Amino acid sequence: MHPGDPVRAELRRLREAHADALADMARAAAGAAADPERLRSARSEADRLAGELIALASRHQRRMEAVPEPVLVLDGDGRILEANPAACEFLRQPPEELLATPISRLLRPCPPGLPASEATERDAAPPRRARAVLRRGDGSDLAAELCWRSFAESGERRAIVVLREASPAPEPAANADRSRELALLDGLPLGVLVEDALGRVLHANASARELLGLGEQDPPSLDALLARGGLVDVEGRRLGREDLPSRIALARRAPVRGALLAVLDPDRGGRRWLQVSASPRLEDQGAGSPLVVSVIEDVTPLQRDRELFARAQRLARIAGFEWWPAADRVLCTPQWNEIFGIDLPAELRLEAFLARFAADDRPRLVEALAEALRRPSEIAIECRVSARDGRRCWVRLLLQAIRLGGEAAHLAGTAQDITEEKLREEDLRIRSDTDLLTGLLSREAILRAVHEQAANPLARIAVLHLDVDRFKLVNEVFGHEAGDRMLAAVGARLRAALGARAQIGRLTGDEFLIVLGDELARRAESIAELLVRAFDRPFRHGEQEIPLGVSIGLARYPDDASDVRELLTRADGAMHQAKRRGRKGWLAVSASLARELAERVTIESHLRRALELGELRLLYQPKVDLRTGRVTGAEALLRWHSPQLGTVAPDRFVPHAEASGEIVRIGRWVIDQACAQLAAWRRAGIALEQLAVNLSYRQLMDTRVADEVLRALFEQQLQGELLEVEITERILTEEVEDVRPVLQALRAAGVSIAIDDFGEGYSALDRLRRLPIQALKISHRFTAGVPHIAGDVAICQAIIGVARSLGLEVVAEGVENEAQRGFMQRQGVRLAQGFLFARPLAAEEFAQFYRERRAGG
Numbered sequence: 054m055h056p057g058d059p060v061r062a063e064l065r066r067l068r069e070a071h072a073d074a075l076a077d078m079a080r081a082a083a084g085a086a087a088d089p090e091r092l093r094s095a096r097s098e099a100d101r102l103a104g105e106l107i108a109l110a111s112r113h114q115r116r117m118e119a120v121p122e123p124v125l126v127l128d129g130d131g132r133i134l135e136a137n138p139a140a141c142e143f144l145r146q147p148p149e150e151l152l153a154t155p156i157s158r159l160l161r162p163c164p165p166g167l168p169a170s171e172a173t174e175r176d177a178a179p180p181r182r183a184r185a186v187l188r189r190g191d192g193s194d195l196a197a198e199l200c201w202r203s204f205a206e207s208g209e210r211r212a213i214v215v216l217r218e219a220s221p222a223p224e225p226a227a228n229a230d231r232s233r234e235l236a237l238l239d240g241l242p243l244g245v246l247v248e249d250a251l252g253r254v255l256h257a258n259a260s261a262r263e264l265l266g267l268g269e270q271d272p273p274s275l276d277a278l279l280a281r282g283g284l285v286d287v288e289g290r291r292l293g294r295e296d297l298p299s300r301i302a303l304a305r306r307a308p309v310r311g312a313l314l315a316v317l318d319p320d321r322g323g324r325r326w327l328q329v330s331a332s333p334r335l336e337d338q339g340a341g342s343p344l345v346v347s348v349i350e351d352v353t354p355l356q357r358d359r360e361l362f363a364r365a366q367r368l369a370r371i372a373g374f375e376w377w378p379a380a381d382r383v384l385c386t387p388q389w390n391e392i393f394g395i396d397l398p399a400e401l402r403l404e405a406f407l408a409r410f411a412a413d414d415r416p417r418l419v420e421a422l423a424e425a426l427r428r429p430s431e432i433a434i435e436c437r438v439s440a441r442d443g444r445r446c447w448v449r450l451l452l453q454a455i456r457l458g459g460e461a462a463h464l465a466g467t468a469q470d471i472t473e474e475k476l477r478e479e480d481l482r483i484r485s486d487t488d489l490l491t492g493l494l495s496r497e498a499i500l501r502a503v504h505e506q507a508a509n510p511l512a513r514i515a516v517l518h519l520d521v522d523r524f525k526l527v528n529e530v531f532g533h534e535a536g537d538r539m540l541a542a543v544g545a546r547l548r549a550a551l552g553a554r555a556q557i558g559r560l561t562g563d564e565f566l567i568v569l570g571d572e573l574a575r576r577a578e579s580i581a582e583l584l585v586r587a588f589d590r591p592f593r594h595g596e597q598e599i600p601l602g603v604s605i606g607l608a609r610y611p612d613d614a615s616d617v618r619e620l621l622t623r624a625d626g627a628m629h630q631a632k633r634r635g636r637k638g639w640l641a642v643s644a645s646l647a648r649e650l651a652e653r654v655t656i657e658s659h660l661r662r663a664l665e666l667g668e669l670r671l672l673y674q675p676k677v678d679l680r681t682g683r684v685t686g687a688e689a690l691l692r693w694h695s696p697q698l699g700t701v702a703p704d705r706f707v708p709h710a711e712a713s714g715e716i717v718r719i720g721r722w723v724i725d726q727a728c729a730q731l732a733a734w735r736r737a738g739i740a741l742e743q744l745a746v747n748l749s750y751r752q753l754m755d756t757r758v759a760d761e762v763l764r765a766l767f768e769q770q771l772q773g774e775l776l777e778v779e780i781t782e783r784i785l786t787e788e789v790e791d792v793r794p795v796l797q798a799l800r801a802a803g804v805s806i807a808i809d810d811f812g813e814g815y816s817a818l819d820r821l822r823r824l825p826i827q828a829l830k831i832s833h834r835f836t837a838g839v840p841h842i843a844g845d846v847a848i849c850q851a852i853i854g855v856a857r858s859l860g861l862e863v864v865a866e867g868v869e870n871e872a873q874r875g876f877m878q879r880q881g882v883r884l885a886q887g888f889l890f891a892r893p894l895a896a897e898e899f900a901q902f903y904r905e906r907r908a909g910g
């Protein structure tokens with residue numbers, strides 16, 4: 054059927070002629086001057102034309118009828134002008150129903166451009182095709198293919214449409230149902246795409262068109278989309294036709310599920326993520342070629358979330374896992390490998406999963422997993438995993454049971470990499486555990502170390518409490534910076550002496566604590582001795598040598614203490630006791646030391662009130678001129694008679710009084726008392742050349758002591774020359790710098806200064822020169838050995854030699870017999886005191902002894 058068909062042209066001519074004849078007829082019949090002849094001929098012409106027209110039309114009709122395809126002729130508005138019987142049958146409508154019906158009412162969608170307008174009178178438009186669902190007269194739907202051409206007829210637009218069932222028919226047997234199904238699919242939010250074996254799209258529902266950006270094109274086709282590279286996979290690779298899930302499904306003859314691909318949207322600059330499942334319909338092969346049905350889901354938000362989540366997980370270094378206890382399955386995300394460098398398969402058994410964790414952490418982890426199943430809230434646990442490269446990673450696991458109907462079905466867990474955090478923590482701990490000055494352990498760290506070692510029920514440990522002797526002096530004399538350097542040197546010397554065997558920490562200032570574990574604890578005494586010896590060599594400060602000694606207290610656990618607190622207190626006590634005993638030595642906590650400590654507490658508490666209670670008095674031991682035998686002077690010696698403690702010798706209580714500082718008050722009393730006695734004796738005619746008073750180093754550390762001595766002399770109206778102060782040799786080596794101005798002040802007032810017990814301590818002869826000293830006293834300990842013990846003889850001779858070369862007086866102490874007296878006299882010693890002449894005497898006894906001696910002199 055062609056628009057330019059001669060039949061149709063003839064029909065048109067006849068129709069027009071017929072119309073003209075009818076018009077003539079009308080004109081002939083009308084009006085007053087009607088011409089019957091003209092009317093008759095017009096009618097016969099009209100009838101003839103009508104007959105011809107009918108004949109031709111019926112011929113045309115027959116032709117139309119003869120065409121086997123359904124054919125419709127439409128007017129310019131798309132209304133049906135003609136429909137052949139095949140069309141009527143195809144559309145299941147009688148012709149009278151069809152005529153004048155707009156075709157759009159039958160089609161869904163109505164293909165755009167039907168009828169076309171671009172046709173001209175001479176040329177019909179090129180044929181066009183479209184698919185649509187036809188709504189038929191009986192209410193059934195049919196997928197149809199339309200082929201039409203537009204043309205113009207007498208200035209009217211026309212279109213001739215051939216209908217065909219969409220081919221190949223997806224389900225030939227049930228076309229009606231199929232097309233209804235397809236129509237239903239349009240309402241679905243899922244895209245549905247039906248392709249044939251050649252990849253031609255047979256159907257795309259509205260969602261599929263929208264998702265794939267196919268628009269209204271008909272038939273829809275993926276060609277353009279593929280040609281512009283609009284489809285990519287997850288890695289961003291352009292997909293070709295053969296990469297499409299539908300093609301893969303067809304090639305495999307098996308469904309493809311959940312393939313992820315993206316449609317690039319160049320207009321919006323984004324991409325739309327689609328999840329596509331494609332199923333081949335091979336059973337349709339008999340009816341034609343096989344089909345593939347693809348279901349397309351827009352997963353853009355999900356994918357975006359997933360990507361964000363994965364990126365966030367990577368950034369936060371988080372991996373995930375699930376544990377299904379009943380099935381003994383652990384499911385792991387790929388991040389384990391990425392983050393921790395451990396190959397965890399996607400699925401494994403719990404035992405294999407646990408094997409990736411440090412053996413030490415496994416029992417804890419198993420417990421945590423079990424606990425997490427019981428608990429409603431999540432559980433956190435930190436464990437270590439070993440990476441492939443041997444690196445240890447720290448993992449924080451968060452475990453949470455997922456419950457289904459009250460039962461904990463499985464456990465969901467995340468694993469976060471906290472290695473850096475742990476390293477930082479560790480670093481911080483090490484730094485806070487380190488004493489910055491010495492590089493040894495900090496106070497906290499060393500105390501923690503004692504607690505840790507003592508926590509072991511089988512532990513036998515020893516602690517050494519070490520204190521640098523006279524360190525305060527270093528700080529005062531050389532400044533704090535030098536002091537700090539010295540402490541660092543002390544730390545280094547301790548470390549060098551002990552090696553890595555022991556833990557060494559600095560407690561405060563110049564106090565150190567050393568913890569000796571089991572094996573070393575047994576040798577604690579020799580280690581203490583070793584440390585004392587390590588300080589024999591002086592330290593250097595620039596050009597200067599500074600001798601620094603240490604005092605060490607040693608205590609053991611559990612032998613000496615029932616807990617760490619007590620252990621540390623006892624070591625500290627032993628250290629102080631060691632200092633009291635003359636420094637530069639060590640002392641272990643022992644039964645005798647415990648007694649000593651107890652005694653100290655008793656003595657100190659009683660001594661505090663001894664002065665007020667009048668329990669103290671002075672005895673006076675005569676000093677005799679060996680040549681004349683005359684009493685030239687005396688030494689004042691302190692006595693304490695306590696109603697509770699009995700008579701306490703000064704050797705027992707003076708060190709305590711020095712340690713507690715009580716000696717300062719007592720010493721002031723001694724000076725006053727001695728001066729008062731001296732004045733009283735002078736008034737009584739006992740004219741001593743000199744009275745000697747012992748001054749403790751503690752008294753001399755206070756510069757006011759010179760003023761006190763001078764005030765006492767002044768109050769008693771005594772010349773300074775009448776007084777001598779005896780100071781111990783300790784002064785020479787220690788607080789020299791402090792003491793010098795005090796001694797100089799005393800000396801300026803005429804007071805003599807003697808070094809007591811010279812030779813017992815350091816020989817610091819150059820210092821001896823720098824102090825204003827008049828006499829050396831030979832200790833009774835050396836006197837005791839002469840003349841028989843060679844060593845003591847040598848010492849006495851040396852002291853006498855030193856005194857002579859420095860122009861100093863010598864006083865021999867402790868002369869008990871004639872042999873000693875003879876020896877001292879032969880050595881040129883002028884003055885002596887001792888039991889040979891007199892014991893220390895009370896003031897009245899002394900006066901009597903003096904008078905007798907004078908008389909006997």
Ligand code: C2E
Nearest residue numbers: 690691703704707723747748749833867868869887888889
């Ligand atoms: P020191 O200053 O060396 O006093 C001499 C000590 O030798 C005295 O002991 C005295 O009694 C003792 N002695 C005297 N002759 C002999 C002798 O022939 N043989 C023996 N073996 N010993 C003899 P004392 O009185 O027990 O005093 C002991 C120490 O107490 C004194 O030693 C002195 O360091 C200290 N001391 C005594 N009184 C005072 C005082 O008023 N102030 C201070 N700071 N210390 C004092």
Ligand code: CA
Nearest residue numbers: 688747779809
């Ligand atoms: Ca003395």
Ligand code: CA
Nearest residue numbers: 809810832866
């Ligand atoms: Ca002495």
